Amino acid sequence: MSALSNSNWDRRSVLRAAAGLAALGPLAACGGNTGREGGGSSGKGLVQYFHAYGEAGTEQAIKKYAKAYDGANVTTQWITGNNFEQKLFPALLTDNAPDVFEFHPQFQLIKSGQVADLTDLIDPVKDDFNPADIASHTVDGKIYGIRMIDDPQFFYYRPSLFEKAKVEVPQTLEELIEVAAKLTTSKVKGAFLGNDLTSVQNPLIWSAGADTLDDKNQIAYHTDGVAEGLKLLRKLFTSGDLLLDAPADFWDPSAFTQGLTAIQWSGMWAMPVIQKALGDDVGVFPFPKVGNSGKQSVLISGWSMFVNAKGKNVDAAKEYVKWLWIDQKKYQEDWALSYGFHIPPRNSIAQNATKLKSGLPAEGVKLATDFGHFEKIGWTQAMIAGFNDVMANAVRKNGSPDAVLDACDKTVDRELKKLFG
Structure with a gap:
């Protein structure tokens, strides 16, 4: 079955753990000094959490993107197995909380103050995003999280x-x-x-x-x-x-x-x-x-990037997220189209995605367009x-x-x- 195997293929879309997110509850404030090199309030050391995607090359790609960033030393925690939430949510309650993490838009994360408002990052390019992706991340006019991929x-x-x-x-x-x-x-x-x-x-x-x-x-x-x-x-x-x-x-x-x-x-x-x-x-x-x-x-499921609002590296984390998921279109395109097929949330990238323009991929895009629903x-x-x-x-x-x-x-x-x- 190509480069994928039963042991490493993890859920691309609906990783859910009710107990994990419920445990966040009101969420005590998390410290930002995690003991990592260059960490603390200097903002020179950032940690990002990703679940282990099953498509070959994904871990190497994420680490390549991070290495190319010269604004901070970004370390990636690539969490294998089917327990991403069980690692992420408890970590958010500790001094070892990630500065940046991927998940799905959830009102509870916003109400608890766990995720940062990213409206200022997205507003300049808001019209280039699929409106449904913006709406699914918006509460009271503020946008929390940046969609990386849409998965029909x-x-x-x-x-x-x-x-x-x-x-x-x-x-x-x-x-x-x-x-x-x-x-x-x-x-x-x-x-x-x-x-x-x-x-x-x-x-x-x-x-x-x-x-x-x-x-x-x-x-x-x-x-x-x-x-x-x-x-x-x-x-x-x-x-x-x-x-x-x-x-x-x-x-x-x-x-x-x-x-x-x-x-x-x-x-x-x-x-x-x-x-x-x-x-x-x-x-x-x-x-x-x-x-x-x-x-x-x-x-239409997918994954989004969030900034931990309870850390001490919030500004540095926002700068990194802006650099990678707003400014670096070549990486955004690579992430969506080189490791399995996903619809890029950015219209300008999706319109030029030749891999999705014909044959079965085009049929998939049409189904998403004609019958797609986003989770509330x-x-x-x-x-x-x-x-x-x-x-x-x-x-x-x-x-x-x-x-x-x-x-x-x-x-x-x-x-x-x-x-x-």
Whole structure:
């Protein structure tokens, strides 16, 4: 499977740990003098945290960028395994907290004062960013975090297997269940949605015509359409046509490239590896429509760079972040397009991204444009964990969708009151 392996492929998009971020709570102030060479208030020593991307060359690239910066000595903590949050969040409470770190926009990080306001860095180039990327990082008119990459997630499929089974690309969730049944053989399962199915929980909500939260930060997922979608996923889960307990989870394309499944939910990041393994025998389609009021959907996840507002190196960290993620377009392009495929958040870079202009990459970009949804900044780790339980209890354990959604409502309401009153 090319340069990727099951042991080093880490989640490109939805690394979530409810307990980790919840533990931040009000967050005590973190000291900036970490004992690193040149550290303290001098601002000459900075530490940045990255999770271990699975694409070959990513660690070397990030360290190359940092080495090219002459404003400070930047050290990279490249955190391997599936425990990035478990390392990041506790570290933020200590004197060894990173000055700069990647994560996803989260209202709790902003409310706790953990991340710095970067509006002054972004304003001069704000119009060059995808407006959705700006909106997803904005609270009360201030912008927190700079998006590095946009990662559409959708279904990959094998056209040759569809032709052999005489099936068409499914437009509805019911059709996906039917297609998966016809594609399943003694050696190949019809579909793979991730080992615990949580990778498709937001697309399920969106495809049912609902949302996680509405614009007033109130519950928007508890609808008849979502309940029906959960019932349909339960039907697929128990059909025998779904690949369960794959050697690697959805972010790794190996189940698809090795022929274990005819359809797999994954991200655009995996496209080069998939194309190398399968050539032209690859297509993509969005999460199918759920119910009469629904519409097909694509999840646009991604990673953003944040500055630790509780450190003593805030100004130096902001200067470094501006240099790398605002000024250095060549590095931003390299990061988005040389190690897997990602949509650059900067319009000027995306418009010149020749690798995304034709063939399967162009199809992926079109799906993101036509059906893309960004996660809500108020949809926090604890809320995500609450809906993880919905998927476990309604789909894998056959609980009543309405009862399970009621239980999730209590968790989400409690979190909403903490954040918004």
